[in-house]
Amino acid sequence: MNVPTRLAGLFAIALLALIASLLVGGSSVAPGDLLYALAHPHAGSDVVTILWQLRMPRVCIAAVVGAELAIAGALLQGLLRNPLVDSYLTGVSPGAAAAIALSVVAGIAAPALPAIGFVAGLGTAMLVAAFARRGAGLDAIRLILCGVSLSALFSAVVTLVLTRAGADYAAQILAWLAGSTAGRGWHDLFFTLPYAALGLAFALAAVPALNVLRLGETRATAVGVNVARTQWVILIAAALLAASAVAVSGSIGFVGLVVPHLARRVVGGDARSLLPASALLGAALCAIADAASRSIAAPAELPVGVLLAFVGVPTFLYLYLNMQKAAA
Amino acid sequence: MIALHAAEIGIDGRSLIAPATATIEAGRFVAILGANGVGKTTLLRVLAGALRPLRGEVRIAGSDPATLAPLARAHRIALVTSDDAPVDGLSARDVVAAGRYPFHRWWEWTEDRDDTGAIERALAAVGMSGFSGRRFETLSSGERQRIWIALALAQGAPVLLLDEPTSHLDVRVAHEILALLRAQAEAGRTIVCAMHDLNDAATYADALMLLGDRSMLAFDVPERVFTEPLLERAYGIPMEIVRASSGAPRAFATGNASGGYPGP
Numbered sequence: 045m046n047v048p049t050r051l052a053g054l055f056a057i058a059l060l061a062l063i064a065s066l067l068v069g070g071s072s073v074a075p076g077d078l079l080y081a082l083a084h085p086h087a088g089s090d091v092v093t094i095l096w097q098l099r100m101p102r103v104c105i106a107a108v109v110g111a112e113l114a115i116a117g118a119l120l121q122g123l124l125r126n127p128l129v130d131s132y133l134t135g136v137s138p139g140a141a142a143a144i145a146l147s148v149v150a151g152i153a154a155p156a157l158p159a160i161g162f163v164a165g166l167g168t169a170m171l172v173a174a175f176a177r178r179g180a181g182l183d184a185i186r187l188i189l190c191g192v193s194l195s196a197l198f199s200a201v202v203t204l205v206l207t208r209a210g211a212d213y214a215a216q217i218l219a220w221l222a223g224s225t226a227g228r229g230w231h232d233l234f235f236t237l238p239y240a241a242l243g244l245a246f247a248l249a250a251v252p253a254l255n256v257l258r259l260g261e262t263r264a265t266a267v268g269v270n271v272a273r274t275q276w277v278i279l280i281a282a283a284l285l286a287a288s289a290v291a292v293s294g295s296i297g298f299v300g301l302v303v304p305h306l307a308r309r310v311v312g313g314d315a316r317s318l319l320p321a322s323a324l325l326g327a328a329l330c331a332i333a334d335a336a337s338r339s340i341a342a343p344a345e346l347p348v349g350v351l352l353a354f355v356g357v358p359t360f361l362y363l364y365l366n367m368q369k370a371a372a
Numbered sequence: 373m374i375a376l377h378a379a380e381i382g383i384d385g386r387s388l389i390a391p392a393t394a395t396i397e398a399g400r401f402v403a404i405l406g407a408n409g410v411g412k413t414t415l416l417r418v419l420a421g422a423l424r425p426l427r428g429e430v431r432i433a434g435s436d437p438a439t440l441a442p443l444a445r446a447h448r449i450a451l452v453t454s455d456d457a458p459v460d461g462l463s464a465r466d467v468v469a470a471g472r473y474p475f476h477r478w479w480e481w482t483e484d485r486d487d488t489g490a491i492e493r494a495l496a497a498v499g500m501s502g503f504s505g506r507r508f509e510t511l512s513s514g515e516r517q518r519i520w521i522a523l524a525l526a527q528g529a530p531v532l533l534l535d536e537p538t539s540h541l542d543v544r545v546a547h548e549i550l551a552l553l554r555a556q557a558e559a560g561r562t563i564v565c566a567m568h569d570l571n572d573a574a575t576y577a578d579a580l581m582l583l584g585d586r587s588m589l590a591f592d593v594p595e596r597v598f599t600e601p602l603l604e605r606a607y608g609i610p611m612e613i614v615r616a617s618s619g620a621p622r623a624f625a626t627g628n629a630s631g632g633y634p635g636p
Contacts, residue, residue, distance in 0.1 A: 252476060260457030268445065270442045
């Protein structure tokens with residue numbers, strides 16, 4: 045199978061995952077009614093409300109967040125030539141979490157939290173980048189070390205707030221930390237979309253350079269890549285995408301780390317196909333995880349982030365180790 | 373044409389090569405010789421524009437390589453480094469295709485007919501046409517070196533700089549690589565190649581640039597550089613020059629280093 049066919053296959057999988065997760069939920073509705081409501085959004089029935097007001101925004105948010113995290117992870121893994129890197133390496137998630145925790149305790153209203161999380165996440169990424177500067181560009185090792193240490197610092201802030209805050213506050217903070225699309229609506233998505241689109245544009249601009257960087261920085265420089273500029277473009281792209289995801293859904297780990305690996309197995313390492321493949325797989329994975337989080341313990345909700353980790357990590361390890369064995 | 377005007381070569385303000393003036397005409401094959409740490413790689417980096425000379429001027433076809441924009445530089449100078457960063461999951465052809473980077477703007481993602489032609493010609497020039505689909509990491513050292521050279525050829529730059537392209541290669545592969553560089557010089561490219569094997573250099577290069585004693589000891593045809601005093605001064609070890617059956621000079625180290633390693 046050639047790469048375009050594989051990409052088309054991934055697109056079909058993502059589409060099926062989206063439809064499947066629309067059909068699943070806390071309230072049991074016949075699939076036929078749902079499909080009717082999908083085709084007639086103005087019919088004015090309960091099913092239409094459930095589908096278009098409750099499920100559709102969540103599924104779309106889950107898919108967008110999954111795609112954002114997966115692209116950000118693929119970008120950073122390519123830039124740093126390190127497979128253990130994910131979109132939160134830049135400190136986006138812990139920075140946002142610390143800001144959200146402090147805001148909750150300060151009594152800031154819930155609707156403002158995504159914006160605060162976005163700004164804090166992006167700010168932390170820029171702080172990490174400032175520490176990791178070397179000459180005009182970035183030092184990969186220093187970026188990883190600064191990201192990890194600032195993340196530890198901000199996680200400590202969250203823990204401190206959690207231990208000092210009252211039970212109500214703690215519950216609100218924990219709900220955010222666990223990563224969830226529960227109670228999120230269109231406005232949360234639309235507020236971050238422009239930034240995510242900007243991040244995506246930066247990512248696409250870096251695609252040819254990202255491909256040449258697979259040969260190492262020295263050789264990329266020799267064929268005319270402005271390595272310093274490329275590093276900044278990719279870092280800003282990844283930070284914008286990750287901050288957009290974090291602002292909407294809180295800390296969802298695992299996707300940014302694992303999805304690019306799976307995508308690489310399917311379409312190879314060429315950024316021209318790796319980025320779309322990562323986006324499609326990330327969207328499919330998060331849409332399915334969101335559906336599962338709504339239905340497994342219905343009417344209670346499991347946090348998507350927790351679910352992804354519980355189911356996804358063992359699956360990934362199993363698949364990956366088996367594929368390694370098959371390749372050897 | 374490559375020109376050094378009283379150029380002092382060094383790194384971090386520390387001088388490795390005293391101010392030297394030299395001109396390399398287009399289409400010549402020049403080998404840079406000298407002991408380890410003498411500044412061969414640093415000189416190549418200066419010629420590639422990655423580093424500025426401490427003093428003096430360097431010109432490649434009239435312009436200062438250090439002030440050229442990265443893409444303009446890539447059109448004029450191709451560099452084959454000795455850096456052996458791992459390359460995972462790329463075919464030999466993918467690696468060569470990287471040489472086409474300077475021919476595209478950032479939104480041009482697809483290979484055009486010029487690219488395909490250049491990549492295929494480059495693979496053919498290094499004798500690797502049959503290997504284009506092979507994964508790079510499965511190639512032997514000699515095959516990898518050919519692919520790195522093909523990448524530089526696909527770049528289409530008139531100046532080709534190489535850092536020890538024949539180290540770690542067996543005798544036959546080393547000669548094949550040097551012969552293909554020689555052919556590129558005949559075809560009009562300027563080749564500047566840092567090397568360790570004196571006799572290979574004398575066989576294939578038009579001129580030898582001998583570095584040592586923190587200076588450019590000689591820059592001349594092999595016949596004049598291959599003298600015992602010059603080579604002993606450069607490498608700090610007794611040397612003997614003999615004649616091959618063709619009459620070409622050959623140099624051999626004859627014993628223990630007298631007076632020890634001269635230091636960089």
